[in-house]
Amino acid sequence: MDIALETEASARSVSVEILINFDKNNVLDYSTADQLDSRGRAEVREYVQNILRRRTYLDFLIDEFSNVKIKEMKPSLKNILRLGIYDMVFMDSTPDYAAINESVELAKLKLGSRTGDLTNAILRNLQRDIDNLPKPSYEDRTKLVATTFSHPEWLVERWTKRFGEREAFKLMQANNKRPVYYVRANNLRTKTENFKLRMTKHDIDFTESDWLPGYFQVDSVAPFISKGWLDKGFCQVQDIAAGFAPFLLDPQPGEEIYDLCAAPGTKSILMADRMNAEGSILAVDISSERLDKLASSALTYHAENIRVRRADVTELELDEADGVLLDAPCTGTGVLSKRADLRWRRDEEGLKNAVEQQARLLDSAAKMVKKGGRLVYSTCSLEEEENMDQIMNFLDRHENFELQTVEGYVPEEVMVDGGFGYQTFPHKHNCDGHFGVLLKRTS
Numbered sequence: 001m002d003i004a005l006e007t008e009a010s011a012r013s014v015s016v017e018i019l020i021n022f023d024k025n026n027v028l029d030y031s032t033a034d035q036l037d038s039r040g041r042a043e044v045r046e047y048v049q050n051i052l053r054r055r056t057y058l059d060f061l062i063d064e065f066s067n068v069k070i071k072e073m074k075p076s077l078k079n080i081l082r083l084g085i086y087d088m089v090f091m092d093s094t095p096d097y098a099a100i101n102e103s104v105e106l107a108k109l110k111l112g113s114r115t116g117d118l119t120n121a122i123l124r125n126l127q128r129d130i131d132n133l134p135k136p137s138y139e140d141r142t143k144l145v146a147t148t149f150s151h152p153e154w155l156v157e158r159w160t161k162r163f164g165e166r167e168a169f170k171l172m173q174a175n176n177k178r179p180v181y182y183v184r185a186n187n188l189r190t191k192t193e194n195f196k197l198r199m200t201k202h203d204i205d206f207t208e209s210d211w212l213p214g215y216f217q218v219d220s221v222a223p224f225i226s227k228g229w230l231d232k233g234f235c236q237v238q239d240i241a242a243g244f245a246p247f248l249l250d251p252q253p254g255e256e257i258y259d260l261c262a263a264p265g266t267k268s269i270l271m272a273d274r275m276n277a278e279g280s281i282l283a284v285d286i287s288s289e290r291l292d293k294l295a296s297s298a299l300t301y302h303a304e305n306i307r308v309r310r311a312d313v314t315e316l317e318l319d320e321a322d323g324v325l326l327d328a329p330c331t332g333t334g335v336l337s338k339r340a341d342l343r344w345r346r347d348e349e350g351l352k353n354a355v356e357q358q359a360r361l362l363d364s365a366a367k368m369v370k371k372g373g374r375l376v377y378s379t380c381s382l383e384e385e386e387n388m389d390q391i392m393n394f395l396d397r398h399e400n401f402e403l404q405t406v407e408g409y410v411p412e413e414v415m416v417d418g419g420f421g422y423q424t425f426p427h428k429h430n431c432d433g434h435f436g437v438l439l440k441r442t443s
């Protein structure tokens with residue numbers, strides 16, 4: 001076997017392991033991919049996210065072409081078939097015979113020759129109908145849509161009710177596409193103009209955004225990894241909508257800034273850049289593992305004004321700062337293209353818990369803002385309870401805060417609520433879904 005094929009074969013096998021673990025434990029753990037080279041690791045992430053983006057539809061196809069129902073299948077067979085069918089239906093670059101052979105070999109290796117034969121039979125059945133695949137035809141509309149677009153039924157119901165069916169379809173379609181990527185030039189290590197020249201010199205295609213300075217939409221982040229530009233701190237991979245919250249806080253050189261819920265730190269680094277690393281950023285997070293990543297990034301990016309503190313924000317007492325960013329933990333329904341796993345890990349109960357946790361975090365964050373100071377609240381959620389409803393409830397509890405306009409900080413097309421907040425949507429704005437507001441402490 002040549003090296004490329006060998007890498008692909010092991011990437012398939014590792015992907016299946018990761019998907020089995022996800023089915024069993026609801027945890028997406030890529031550590032088994034560490035044994036592969038960088039290309040193999042990238043392939044594993046692609047495979048896993050692609051399968052998770054299409055999971056319900058793939059399971060529907062398995063049931064259509066197999067005599068053994070998916071409910072009765074072992075997790076390993078289920079995931080080998082999902083991967084094989086994904087390749088055959090969605091990947092033009094993999095010939096069907098190769099997808100079938102690889103899947104059969106993997107099934108034999110993991111489950112024995114009889115399961116290899118079963119895999120072969122199911123995939124060959126599908127291959128015969130590949131140009132005329134069956135479509136889900138359930139009477140239950142929610143189930144039909146959930147299967148077609150591979151989203152959980154609770155989200156289908158919620159979004160259809162809120163946006164109407166046509167727009168909900170567009171949103172789900174956007175979630176099932178390959179994500180859009182942006183890189184941001186880090187001016188603490190290079191200058192945006194030099195970074196542009198560097199990309200041009202290395203024949204990297206990019207589109208400079210006119211939404212925020214220093215952001216470039218790119219096809220893939222692979223060249224930035226392979227050329228070592230992330231390790232050298234020349235640029236960060238950061239969705240442009242994730243950049244809005246730090247721009248809204250607008251930290252100035254010399255100010256005292258708290259980044260609560262800061263890890264892994266992409267927004268802290270951006271703020272350090274905006275402050276020219278002058279003044280102070282205290283980056284707080286409850287997770288030491290994620291804070292370690294933040295501390296190491298701060299070194300890489302020359303963000304010398306960042307200090308880190310491990311703490312639960314709801315129990316933290318600090319002096320009042322000029323500006324506080326609360327980038328709260330949330331359901332993440334705005335990032336389901338990049339984090340396809342989240343759609344299977346979230347439910348209505350999780351949404352309720354997130355809302356309660358965000359309210360507690362907001363109340364604590366409010367205590368750390370000095371009079372006249374700013375508080376930015378942001379999420380990567382599309383859900384109103386986590387976003388503007390959350391802020392309205394906060395304002396009911398805190399009369400000494402008022403909403404400020406976001407005009408002048410973010411592009412007009414993403415402004416909501418008369419300019420008192422921003423919200424991006426994957427199907428409308430060609431980026432992840434993020435929400436944010438700017439609050440001022442008045443007394």
Ligand SMILES: C[S@@+](CC[C@H](N)C(=O)[O-])C[C@H]1O[C@@H](n2cnc3c(N)ncnc32)[C@H](O)[C@@H]1O
Nearest residue numbers: 261262263264265266267285286287312313327
């Ligand atoms: C949305 S992520 C933050 C992303 C980060 N701002 C960035 O841009 O890289 C939310 C973070 O909140 C942290 N977190 C959750 N509950 C917390 C708490 N009670 N106190 C402090 N951090 C908490 C999580 O560990 C997680 O790192």
